[in-house]
Amino acid sequence: MASLRRSQHSLTGVYALDALDTPVEVARFERHMARCQGCTSEVRGFQETATRLGMAASRQPPPTLRAAVMDEVVRTRQLPVPDDRARHRRLAPRLTLLPRLATAGAALGVAAAIALGVVLVNTQNELGQARRQLALTQTQLAAVNAVRTAADATLVTKATPIGGTVTVVSSAARRQIVVTTRGLPPQRAGKVYQLWLIGTSGNRIRSEGLLGLHNGRAGPVLITGVLPGDIFGITLEPPGGSVQPTVRPFVAIPA
Amino acid sequence: MRASEPEVPSPEGRDQHLDGLLARVARGDQAAFEAVYDILAGLVYGFILRVVRDPAQSEEVSQEVLLEVWRTAARFDPVKGSAATWAMTIAHRRAVDRVRSAAAAAAREQRTAEVPVPHDVVADVVEASLDAERVRRCLDRLTEPQRESITLAYYGGYSYRQVGERLGIALSTIKTRIRDGLIRMRDCLGVS
Numbered sequence: 001m002a003s004l005r006r007s008q009h010s011l012t013g014v015y016a017l018d019a020l021d022t023p024v025e026v027a028r029f030e031r032h033m034a035r036c037q038g039c040t041s042e043v044r045g046f047q048e049t050a051t052r053l054g055m056a057a058s059r060q061p062p063p064t065l066r067a068a069v070m071d072e073v074v075r076t077r078q079l080p081v082p083d084d085r086a087r088h089r090r091l092a093p094r095l096t097l098l099p100r101l102a103t104a105g106a107a108l109g110v111a112a113a114i115a116l117g118v119v120l121v122n123t124q125n126e127l128g129q130a131r132r133q134l135a136l137t138q139t140q141l142a143a144v145n146a147v148r149t150a151a152d153a154t155l156v157t158k159a160t161p162i163g164g165t166v167t168v169v170s171s172a173a174r175r176q177i178v179v180t181t182r183g184l185p186p187q188r189a190g191k192v193y194q195l196w197l198i199g200t201s202g203n204r205i206r207s208e209g210l211l212g213l214h215n216g217r218a219g220p221v222l223i224t225g226v227l228p229g230d231i232f233g234i235t236l237e238p239p240g241g242s243v244q245p246t247v248r249p250f251v252a253i254p255a
Numbered sequence: 256m257r258a259s260e261p262e263v264p265s266p267e268g269r270d271q272h273l274d275g276l277l278a279r280v281a282r283g284d285q286a287a288f289e290a291v292y293d294i295l296a297g298l299v300y301g302f303i304l305r306v307v308r309d310p311a312q313s314e315e316v317s318q319e320v321l322l323e324v325w326r327t328a329a330r331f332d333p334v335k336g337s338a339a340t341w342a343m344t345i346a347h348r349r350a351v352d353r354v355r356s357a358a359a360a361a362a363r364e365q366r367t368a369e370v371p372v373p374h375d376v377v378a379d380v381v382e383a384s385l386d387a388e389r390v391r392r393c394l395d396r397l398t399e400p401q402r403e404s405i406t407l408a409y410y411g412g413y414s415y416r417q418v419g420e421r422l423g424i425a426l427s428t429i430k431t432r433i434r435d436g437l438i439r440m441r442d443c444l445g446v447s
Contacts, residue, residue: 007427007430010427010430010431010434011430012434013430013433013434013435013436013437014408014415014429014430014433014434016437017347017405017408017409017415017433017437018344018347018348018351019408019409019413019414019415019418019433020414020415021414021415021416044335044336045441045446045447046434046437046441047336047340047344048336048337048340048441048446048447049437049440049441049444049446050340050343050347050409050437051337051339051340051343051344052389052390052440052444052446053390053394053405053409053410053440054298054302054305054343054346054347054409055298055302055339055343055387055390056387056390056391057301057302057304057305057387057410058297058298058301058302058387059297059300059301059304060297060300061296061297061299061300061301061314061317062300062310062314064314065296065300065314065317065318065321066292066296068314068318069292069296069318069321069322069325070285070289070292072318072322073285073288073322073325074285076322076325076326077326078281078283078325078326078327078328078329079326079327079328079329079330080329081281081282081329159330161348163327163330
């Protein structure tokens with residue numbers, strides 16, 4: 001275990017240069033980094049260093065580039081600005097949230113606590129909305145709550161390159177995970193979000209169904225039968241979904 | 256600053272300026288975005304050209320990157336790093352996606368054969384800014400194996416596994432070389 005940690009730590013440089021091979025490796029390193037203060041600051045310094053390397057190649061762009069970009073800007077919608085409170089909470093240490101939420105859960109009600117626990121960012125007003133949106137059966141709710149309160153529960157939130165965040169709460173003992181998303185862009189015509197469990201050997205990929213978005217937010221989705229080493233991922237697939245992913249997942253989190 | 260001096264401001268000054276501009280861009284300010292474009296376009300395009308090598312494709316990828324800066328400006332968080340690093344990280348990711356796609360890789364193999372990658376890293380830099388000069392000096396201070404591994408991974412867009420295969424060197428050695436080289440670069444450049 002100690003040697004695994006050491007070997008993860010020496011990946012700081014490779015990670016900062018964006019030179020890891022697979023999303024699986026990236027997810028594993030980011031999980032290590034979340035618990036390693038030294039890694040975080042080292043990666044940041046390396047990223048700034050890499051930026052200098054990149055900037056050393058600066059060159060006058062062709063004049064056509066400017067017109068092309070400005071043309072597109074006019075019709076490209078921007079992501080909304082998060083409010084300051086949300087930004088503040090996002091920076092709070094994530095793993096310590098769970099115990100506090102257990103207490104909060106008693107006061108706010110199960111559904112509200114789940115929304116808080118897995119979505120991380122919420123206001124009192126939104127909680128009511130979330131409660132209404134969670135059209136879950138009592139059985140599903142109980143199952144979701146069991147994962148959330150499991151003694152070995154871990155929580156990972158990751159921003160995706162297409163926008164929004166995906167949160168996975170997992171319990172290895174229960175072999176279950178709970179997935180929630182927030183702020184994913186609405187599916188473009190002809191595409192759906194599909195959930196996958198990916199075995200680490202790469203040859204065993206299971207579809208876990210499609211994701212329904214309500215105002216960019218979806219979940220919690222309970223996924224059962226998770227095996228050690230499984231990676232959870234989401235892809236954009238043609239309508240109806242695919243038997244196997246047709247593209248690389250835009251987000252991958254160890255399940 | 257006199258007019259005859261290079262127009263590239265110090266990294267620190269540019270970063271603070273960019274931070275402020277990006278906050279305005281996040282709220283839909285197109286004039287602020289034009290200013291951001293003026294600062295970033297050359298950096299983004301030159302770097303992508305360095306990685307992708309094909310001018311037409313580089314222009315395409317640069318357009319994607321600059322639009323992503325516009326679209327996701329609200330995501331930029333100064334607490335996590337400088338604005339330039341945020342933008343260059345997007346640029347690197349997009350450039351790497353482009354060169355790692357199988358079709359591009361085949362075509363690039365040929366060009367790589369013509370243009371030796373590891374040596375003379377900044378030789379084709381047209382705008383000899385003070386910053387570039389400093390980077391060149393610091394690159395010279397790395398050991399040859401460190402320089403080779405870092406430039407293949409960063410400018411070459413190769414994954415560290417591919418770097419290992421190309422150089423016939425164990426993965427653990429590549430990891431260490433890259434990390435040690437970056438530590439030396441970082442200290443030489445005075446990155447905090």
